[in-house]
Amino acid sequence: MTTTPGTAHTTPPDRRIRPADDGPPTPRRGRSLAVLAVAQFMVILDATIVNIALPHIQKAFSFHLDTLSWVLNAYTIPFAGLLLLGGRLADLMGRRRVFVSGLLLFAAGSLLGGLAPDGAALVGARAAQGVGAAMLSPAALALLTAIYPMGKDRDRAMGVWMGLAALGGTLGVVLGGLLVGDVGWRAVFYVNVPVALVAAGIAGWLVPESRDTSDHRSFDTPGAVTVTLGLLALVYAVTRSAVWGWTNGVTLACFGASALLLATFVAVESRARRPLVPLGNLGRRALAASYAGQLLLGATFLSTFFVTAVYLEEVQGMSAVRAGLAFLPMGFAAIVGAGMAAQLTGRLGVRAVFSVGAVVLMAGLVLLGTVPAHAGYVGHILPGTVLLGLGIPWCGIPTTLTATAVAGNDDAGLASGLLNTAFQVGAALGLATLTTVAADRTRHVLHTATHLRALAPVEQLSALTSGFRWAYLVALGLCAANLAVAAGGTRAADATPALATAS
Numbered sequence: 001m002t003t004t005p006g007t008a009h010t011t012p013p014d015r016r017i018r019p020a021d022d023g024p025p026t027p028r029r030g031r032s033l034a035v036l037a038v039a040q041f042m043v044i045l046d047a048t049i050v051n052i053a054l055p056h057i058q059k060a061f062s063f064h065l066d067t068l069s070w071v072l073n074a075y076t077i078p079f080a081g082l083l084l085l086g087g088r089l090a091d092l093m094g095r096r097r098v099f100v101s102g103l104l105l106f107a108a109g110s111l112l113g114g115l116a117p118d119g120a121a122l123v124g125a126r127a128a129q130g131v132g133a134a135m136l137s138p139a140a141l142a143l144l145t146a147i148y149p150m151g152k153d154r155d156r157a158m159g160v161w162m163g164l165a166a167l168g169g170t171l172g173v174v175l176g177g178l179l180v181g182d183v184g185w186r187a188v189f190y191v192n193v194p195v196a197l198v199a200a201g202i203a204g205w206l207v208p209e210s211r212d213t214s215d216h217r218s219f220d221t222p223g224a225v226t227v228t229l230g231l232l233a234l235v236y237a238v239t240r241s242a243v244w245g246w247t248n249g250v251t252l253a254c255f256g257a258s259a260l261l262l263a264t265f266v267a268v269e270s271r272a273r274r275p276l277v278p279l280g281n282l283g284r285r286a287l288a289a290s291y292a293g294q295l296l297l298g299a300t301f302l303s304t305f306f307v308t309a310v311y312l313e314e315v316q317g318m319s320a321v322r323a324g325l326a327f328l329p330m331g332f333a334a335i336v337g338a339g340m341a342a343q344l345t346g347r348l349g350v351r352a353v354f355s356v357g358a359v360v361l362m363a364g365l366v367l368l369g370t371v372p373a374h375a376g377y378v379g380h381i382l383p384g385t386v387l388l389g390l391g392i393p394w395c396g397i398p399t400t401l402t403a404t405a406v407a408g409n410d411d412a413g414l415a416s417g418l419l420n421t422a423f424q425v426g427a428a429l430g431l432a433t434l435t436t437v438a439a440d441r442t443r444h445v446l447h448t449a450t451h452l453r454a455l456a457p458v459e460q461l462s463a464l465t466s467g468f469r470w471a472y473l474v475a476l477g478l479c480a481a482n483l484a485v486a487a488g489g490t491r492a493a494d495a496t497p498a499l500a501t502a503s
Contacts, residue, residue, distance in 0.1 A: 048172030078130035080424035081232035087138035087417020102136030107196035159342025170331030173324030223276035230261030299430025333389030357394025369472030442467030
């Protein structure tokens with residue numbers, strides 16, 4: 001098999017249409033899935049559980065508001081920036097090895113976070129957690145695709161995977177509130193340590209090793225350096241914009257550096273004999289649609305989750321724990337939706353399931369975007385959040401199944417890294433955009449009204465609600481873009497031989 005510079009690796013035709021090897025026996029597959037899903041559950045849980053502890057961390061270490069954001073950014077930036085590198089390392093070095101290493105590093109970072117004597121140590125510990133997550137998350141998804149052959153078994157496994165991930169994000173808010181209230185903020189870090197260590201020990205026993213077995217195994221160092229630095233600069237610029245604004249000098253400089261580095265990466269990959277990311281594959285319509293869908297899904301879901309949480313606390317007056325409990329139905333709806341999407345993707349096709357998911361998400365956003373300042377939870381908020389929970393896996397599962405099927409088993413880690421990177425970058429962009437829109441709209445309403453008279457508390461809440469409505473409107477636009485992806489690119493996914501054969 002030969003390749004030419006600037007082209008994708010040529011894949012034998014039979015590898016695209018042949019289901020994956022049978023893999024380990026079914027009982028062992030189930031135990032392996034449990035380990036992988038619990039690890040991913042822990043990563044998603046950590047992303048939300050720390051948010052609840054932020055006010056207590058601020059008091060403990062006297063953080064200023066602008067520096068407090070680094071407790072989150074120190075995790076988010078390496079996580080999103082290193083996912084692609086972590087996925088490729090998993091393909092080359094062994095997915096189980098990288099998965100276990102990531103778990104151990106995540107456990108070490110969590111322990112150091114709980115023991116942190118000052119703010120600088122805590123930020124460093126969060127960075128270690130981010131690097132560990134960037135290793136274990138793509139490796140876990142790559143292991144899942146290697147263990148489960150394409151078809152119903154993989155569909156069901158993906159449903160479990162997505163359902164637990166969605167539940168982790170929801171439970172993080174509740175568990176964080178309970179731990180901070182009853183034990184203290186350090187407990188939100190300690191809780192990860194036993195879970196990660198047990199999962200690492202069991203993975204070495206139950207999860208089979210897998211790696212890239214093709215004849216083009218190599219590591220593209222120039223490509224890895226440029227894309228990693230480019231992604232790090234991009235995520236840093238986006239997270240900084242949420243605090244300092246989009247036109248801040250440093251923010252613009254980081255965006256410029258990111259654009260230059262990523263352009264250099266494309267140039268390097270177009271000339272590399274063994275590129276980190278075969279650019280020809282990215283030009284394939286099914287893969288491009290999958291990655292675009294994941295980016296827009298991340299921009300919609302996590303930003304909407306954050307905006308809704310702030311609305312519940314600032315407008316509805318809920319405590320952090322009550323707000324977390326208000327999200328529980330959404331988490332359970334996501335589990336139900338994941339099971340349905342996993343079963344129906346093989347029967348109805350990627351395009352149909354993805355399109356329904358986008359429409360359901362849009363319906364949920366319309367309901368949330370029309371709530372009044374004094375909305376009732378059962379009548380106004382609950383239906384919208386439940387629809388969000390149902391729609392997320394209906395968009396996420398088809399794109400994940402498509403990308404991993406088209407990429408093949410040898411590049412499963414790379415495909416997983418690209419999917420996770422698209423989701424995380426989309427989440428950062430969406431969160432920065434929605435929070436900026438909400439804040440600007442609220443300031444505009446307050447500024448206009450105060451020219452006439454002093455505002456009553458009710459009118460102040462109405463101004464906040466107006467800001468949230470505009471944010472939901474932007475999220476609705478992102479969902480509409482996702483629906484356009486479903487109408488176009490996912491048609492190519494249904495024509496992919498790997499999916500058609502395995503369905």
